[in-house]
Amino acid sequence: MVSPILELTNINKSFGHVQANKNINLKINKGTIHGIIGENGAGKSTLMSIVFGLYQANSGSIKINGKEINLRSPRDSIINGIGMVHQHFMLVENFTVLENIILGFEGETVFGEKLQKAKEDLEKLCQTYNFNIDLDATISDLSVGFRQRVEILKSLYRGAEILILDEPTGVLTPQEVDELFKILRSLKDEGKTIVLITHKLIEIMDLTSEVSVMRQGEMVGHTKTEDTSKEQLAEMMVGRSVLLRVDKKEIKKGETIFKVNNLSVKDDLDVTRVKDVNLEICSGEILGIAGVTGNGQTELLEALSGIRKVESGNIELFGEKISDQNNFLNPRMLKEKGLAHVPEDRQRMGLISDFKAHENLIFGYHDQEPYSKSAILNNKEITEYSNKVMQEYDVRPNSPNLITSNFSGGNQQKIILSRELNENPKVLLVGQPTRGVDIGAIEFIHQRLIDMRDKGAAILLASVELDEILSLSDRIIVMFDGKIVGEKENKNVTDRELGLLMAGVA
Amino acid sequence: MEFLSDIASLINSTLRISTPLVFAAMAGIFAERSGVIDFSLEGKMLMAAFVAAVGSYYLGNPWLGLLLAIIVCVCLSMLHGFASVTHKGDQVVSCVAINILIIGLTTALAAAWFGQAGLTPTLNEDQRFLEIHLPFADALRDIPVIGTLYSDILSGHYVFVYLAYLSVPLVFWIVFKTSFGLRLRAVGENPSAVDTAGINVFTMRYKALAINGVLIAFAGAHLSTAVNANFFREMSAGRGYLALAAMIFGKWHPKTALIACLLFGFTDALQIRLQGVELPAIGEIPVQLIQALPYILTVVLLAGFVGKAIAPNAIGQPYIKER
Numbered sequence: 001m002v003s004p005i006l007e008l009t010n011i012n013k014s015f016g017h018v019q020a021n022k023n024i025n026l027k028i029n030k031g032t033i034h035g036i037i038g039e040n041g042a043g044k045s046t047l048m049s050i051v052f053g054l055y056q057a058n059s060g061s062i063k064i065n066g067k068e069i070n071l072r073s074p075r076d077s078i079i080n081g082i083g084m085v086h087q088h089f090m091l092v093e094n095f096t097v098l099e100n101i102i103l104g105f106e107g108e109t110v111f112g113e114k115l116q117k118a119k120e121d122l123e124k125l126c127q128t129y130n131f132n133i134d135l136d137a138t139i140s141d142l143s144v145g146f147r148q149r150v151e152i153l154k155s156l157y158r159g160a161e162i163l164i165l166d167e168p169t170g171v172l173t174p175q176e177v178d179e180l181f182k183i184l185r186s187l188k189d190e191g192k193t194i195v196l197i198t199h200k201l202i203e204i205m206d207l208t209s210e211v212s213v214m215r216q217g218e219m220v221g222h223t224k225t226e227d228t229s230k231e232q233l234a235e236m237m238v239g240r241s242v243l244l245r246v247d248k249k250e251i252k253k254g255e256t257i258f259k260v261n262n263l264s265v266k267d268d269l270d271v272t273r274v275k276d277v278n279l280e281i282c283s284g285e286i287l288g289i290a291g292v293t294g295n296g297q298t299e300l301l302e303a304l305s306g307i308r309k310v311e312s313g314n315i316e317l318f319g320e321k322i323s324d325q326n327n328f329l330n331p332r333m334l335k336e337k338g339l340a341h342v343p344e345d346r347q348r349m350g351l352i353s354d355f356k357a358h359e360n361l362i363f364g365y366h367d368q369e370p371y372s373k374s375a376i377l378n379n380k381e382i383t384e385y386s387n388k389v390m391q392e393y394d395v396r397p398n399s400p401n402l403i404t405s406n407f408s409g410g411n412q413q414k415i416i417l418s419r420e421l422n423e424n425p426k427v428l429l430v431g432q433p434t435r436g437v438d439i440g441a442i443e444f445i446h447q448r449l450i451d452m453r454d455k456g457a458a459i460l461l462a463s464v465e466l467d468e469i470l471s472l473s474d475r476i477i478v479m480f481d482g483k484i485v486g487e488k489e490n491k492n493v494t495d496r497e498l499g500l501l502m503a504g505v506a
Numbered sequence: 507m508e509f510l511s512d513i514a515s516l517i518n519s520t521l522r523i524s525t526p527l528v529f530a531a532m533a534g535i536f537a538e539r540s541g542v543i544d545f546s547l548e549g550k551m552l553m554a555a556f557v558a559a560v561g562s563y564y565l566g567n568p569w570l571g572l573l574l575a576i577i578v579c580v581c582l583s584m585l586h587g588f589a590s591v592t593h594k595g596d597q598v599v600s601c602v603a604i605n606i607l608i609i610g611l612t613t614a615l616a617a618a619w620f621g622q623a624g625l626t627p628t629l630n631e632d633q634r635f636l637e638i639h640l641p642f643a644d645a646l647r648d649i650p651v652i653g654t655l656y657s658d659i660l661s662g663h664y665v666f667v668y669l670a671y672l673s674v675p676l677v678f679w680i681v682f683k684t685s686f687g688l689r690l691r692a693v694g695e696n697p698s699a700v701d702t703a704g705i706n707v708f709t710m711r712y713k714a715l716a717i718n719g720v721l722i723a724f725a726g727a728h729l730s731t732a733v734n735a736n737f738f739r740e741m742s743a744g745r746g747y748l749a750l751a752a753m754i755f756g757k758w759h760p761k762t763a764l765i766a767c768l769l770f771g772f773t774d775a776l777q778i779r780l781q782g783v784e785l786p787a788i789g790e791i792p793v794q795l796i797q798a799l800p801y802i803l804t805v806v807l808l809a810g811f812v813g814k815a816i817a818p819n820a821i822g823q824p825y826i827k828e829r
Contacts, residue, residue: 054702054827075704090699092692093819103692104703106685 003066005030005193006051006082006162011060013046020046022217024060028162028210033184033194035204035225038214039237039438040409044197045087047214048164052084053077064162075104083155084164089147091139098122098135101154118157125156129183144292145176152183163187164195169203173292174466174499181207199237199439201230202467213237238440246446246471249454253474254283258427258458263313265296265303272311273299275482281458283426286449288473288490289462290498296482297462298344301431304460305341306331307349317427335364340420342413344431344462350416351404358386358400360415365423393418394444410441417448428452428459434468446472466495480504514658516775521659521667522733524771526551526725526742528670530749531756531763532677533721537583538758539681540714541694541820545601546586547722548746549608550579554726556612559626559737560619562633571633572727579726580719582608587715591708594824613739624739626730635732637662666728673721677760690714694818697825707825725749744801751804758818766807773800 004027011024020043028034038044049055051062053071061068064080071077077084091100098119107114119135126133131149139147148168155163165184169177184194184207196208204211204225211228213221213236221236234242258281265274273296281287291297302308304315306329314324317337322329331341343349351360362371362382370381386400393414395407404412413433420428430449434442449472453459463469469476476493478486478501486501530547537544554575562571582604589600613624620626643661647653681687693700693710701707725745730737748770756763777796784790 052702053704073704073706074702078704084702086698086702088698090696090702092695092699094695095688095692099688100699103688103699104705106688108685110684111688 003063004028005065006195007063007066008047008051009061009063011047011050011062012058013043013050013055014058020217021050021057024214024219026212026219026222028193028195030193031188031191032210033188033196033208035208035211036195036197036214037199037201037204037211037233037237039199039440040436041216041438042214042237043217044214045166048084048166048195048197051077052082052164078105078158078160081159081161082164083158083160083162085148085151085155085166085168087166087168087170089151091147091150093140094138096136096138097133097142097150097153100139100150101135101157105158122153122157125153129153129156129186131183144171145173145179148172148180149183156187160192162193162195164197166197167199168196169198169200171293171464173502174495175503201233204233205230215239234439238438240440242439242443246450248450248472251474252284252454252456254285254456256280256282257318258460259316259319260304261314261316263300263303263315264311265299265308266311267299273482274303276313277479277482277484279477279484281427281460283456283458284453285474286453286459286461286472288469288476289460289479290466290469290476290502291462291464291479292502293464295479295502297431297479299482300479301341301344301429301460301462305339305343305429306334332364335423335425338426340423340425340428342416342420342428342430342433344435346409346412346416351412353403353405353412355404356401357390357395357404357407357415358382360404361386361389361400361419364419389418389422390415393448408438409436410438410445413437413445414441417445421448421452424455424457425452426457428457429462430459431462432464433461434463434465466498469498470495478502510654511658514654516772516779517659518662519775519778520768520772521671522663522771523774524767525664525667525670526728526745527749527752527767527770528674528764529666529721529725529728530746531753531767532673532760533718533725534750534753535677535681535758535760535763536690536714536721537718538753538821539690539694539818540711541697541818541823541825542587542590542711542715543597543601543822544586544718545598545750546582546604546746547750548742548744549601549605550582550719550722551726551729551746552612552740552742553582553608554579554723555730555741556615556626556726556737558723558727559629559730560615562629562731563627566633568629568633568635568727568731571731572723575727576720576723579723580716583715583719583722584712587712590824591711591715594826597822597824609740612737616737616739624737626737629731629735633731634735635664635666635727637664638668664728664732666724666732669724670728671764673724674760674764681760686713691818694820697820701825701827707827711825722746748800748804751807754817755804755807757816770800770803773803 006028008026013021050057053074208225260279263277267273390398395411395414473490477484557578558571558575561574562568589595590597617623640661643657647657697707752766753763755766777799
């Protein structure tokens with residue numbers, strides 16, 4: 001038995017009082033694709049950042065090819081053949097591909113010969129792996145999929161033998177994911193070792209030969225992928241058994257209550273991001289908006305919820321025109337008409353993270369009885385209500401006086417949901433309800449949305465997670481470049497079909 | 507003929523007046539391209555003027571005065587770095603603190619050492635820089651055009667004037683043609699990308715600030731040991747801020763920043779020329795209004811005509827690696 005290419009022993013790391021990694025042991029064998037799976041905040045990224053030299057462990061040892069090494073900075077890791085593709089790409093947007101790749105490894109003080117040589121070497125690498133990247137293109141002109149390839153190319157050029165990818169598929173269309181997996185498999189065949197960090201079970205089953213599971217900063221299991229199943233892995237991740245499928249009753253469609261006619265919306269930079277969009281939602285129906293991030297979903301939701309100006313077109317609620325370019329209702333008036341909004345970016349728009357949980361739980365309704373009377377807050381009433389609702393929504397820890405930012409992503413989302421759903425809205429706009437939310441909470445949130453639908457609400461769900469769209473929606477529209485490029489009843493639709501639409505090809 | 511010599515002398519003074527602006531703008535480019543706001547150009551220029559004048563007076567050699575000014579300015583830049591890079595303080599606050607400190611410090615030290623608040627003794631010819639007359643300047647003066655160009659415009663400047671205009675292509679070359687420049691630009695755009703490329707973000711920013719200190723020292727020394735022969739109170743007179751405006755107006759690029767500096771220098775030269783002159787149909791323009799011209803121009807240009815100046819992406823943000 002050869003020694004593993006990468007071996008971690010008793011790694012510990014804490015940030016302040018939070019221990020992100022506890023006594024982690026991990027062995028990764030050469031020439032394999034090794035998955036590391038765990039919920040958000042389980043410590044996967046921290047662990048790999050330690051391997052990449054970005055963070056320094058408080059204790060523990062790292063061996064590469066059986067030799068103990070001391071990683072003080074990413075430079076040490078790169079020299080030892082470790083490359084990492086981060087979740088948020090580490091690229092300078094106004095630099096060219098070439099400039100980004102040679103950064104830090106220029107090999108000469110004044111650009112000249114070595115730059116030419118680097119270019120030739122890179123062109124060869126591109127040909128070998130079929131990358132099809134223009135080295136002189138500026139990063140900001142490239143699609144997300146291409147940027148990721150630049151990151152991979154960067155690691156390869158720097159001589160990576162071990163390539164770590166942190167949640168690489170989060171921003172890709174299914175087709176781009178296929179391409180990526182093809183590249184990763186061919187890298188494996190060349191003898192490179194791949195470490196895939198993900199929270200998506202399906203990717204683990206598809207691609208890896210071995211998998212390690214993390215939970216709350218600890219390594220809770222290692223197994224060969226062929227010996228396990230999705231259900232088993234999910235259970236290891238969460239620590240209890242979870243339901244991976246959503247139970248959904250047959251749709252009981254009511255009349256159309258929300259209608260959008262020829263809507264166009266501009267963003268802050270005055271670029272038209274939503275182009276002539278038409279849609280309608282019936283009561284008792286979930287309409288899913290699929291699309292790659294940045295194709296106008298954000299601006300559409302903002303316009304519908306009254307926080308962004310309508311450029312042209314109009315919005316109807318119960319047959320009454322509520323917004324057009326001249327006048328629009330603000331979020332408060334919309335709330336009174338029965339429209340609720342769970343914003344995409346909960347840190348920025350859904351919550352005030354420095355406030356206590358009970359304050360966020362009633363925010364927006366704080367001036368209404370029973371929470372306040374003649375402009376004075378009724379703290380007793382608020383606390384009572386908070387205790388009740390936090391129990392009902394299973395918010396952990398169940399302490400209304402805790403500062404909101406101390407809750408996990410999933411629990412913060414539950415706080416928002418409880419606030420918006422408790423008013424029994426007729427129309428519910430939901431953006432990315434499970435982004436950064438752990439599996440256990442996802443199950444809960446999905447169930448709540450289904451309950452609302454069954455109670456007769458019209459729900460608009462925008463999500464970049466195709467699985468979520470497919471499992472919740474009754475009808476699906478796909479947005480690309482601000483336009484609706486396809487609409488399908490959610491019956492026998494495959495993620496491939498949607499993927500083609502999302503990429504703007506079909 | 508008189509018209510031509512008027513133009514020549516206007517260009518001549520434009521070059522001279524723009525000199526401290528050019529040094530300061532180049533200094534600003536290094537700091538801000540690395541992601542560190544430098545409002546303290548003004549204070550550092552003032553300090554350099556003071557130190558250069560005092561150093562030259564005691565050491566008897568303006569070059570030694572300049573050297574001292576460089577050392578002090580680099581120290582001030584390091585102080586700014588210590589507050590805002592190492593300790594992640596607010597960069598603007600750090601700059602304002604430096605500026606206020608220096609206004610008081612120069613006045614107080616001058617009072618303590620020379621008995622006059624904010625004034626240093628006049629330097630004699632050995633203690634200051636003199637105008638450089640290029641070879642054959644006198645002989646060529648009478649040749650039309652070439653003579654004017656060579657003898658009246660190019661010749662007869664202080665050494666700093668030549669150095670300032672030589673510094674521009676040098677800065678361009680460093681920023682865009684060397685690996686240091688690539689890293690410098692990257693660290694101001696996306697420090698995380700630099701960090702993951704195995705380069706220390708903090709070291710890069712300190713290096714950029716050190717160069718910034720060297721360049722700004724030249725601007726100060728030009729004021730107190732070349733165009734003037736002593737230091738006086740608040741003699742930088744807003745040139746540091748003007749240079750900063752020129753740099754932003756020039757979109758953090760040495761070539762366009764140079765053009766902006768020359769434009770400011772030209773309006774300043776023009777206002778000196780226009781004082782007391784009767785303009786046809788308008789009559790005499792009040793001095794105060796003319797003196798305000800460069801500043802009005804700054805506001806107008808920055809407010810509307812330049813279009814959106816896109817700053818380095820990470821400017822003003824301390825780099826925080828661990829959450």
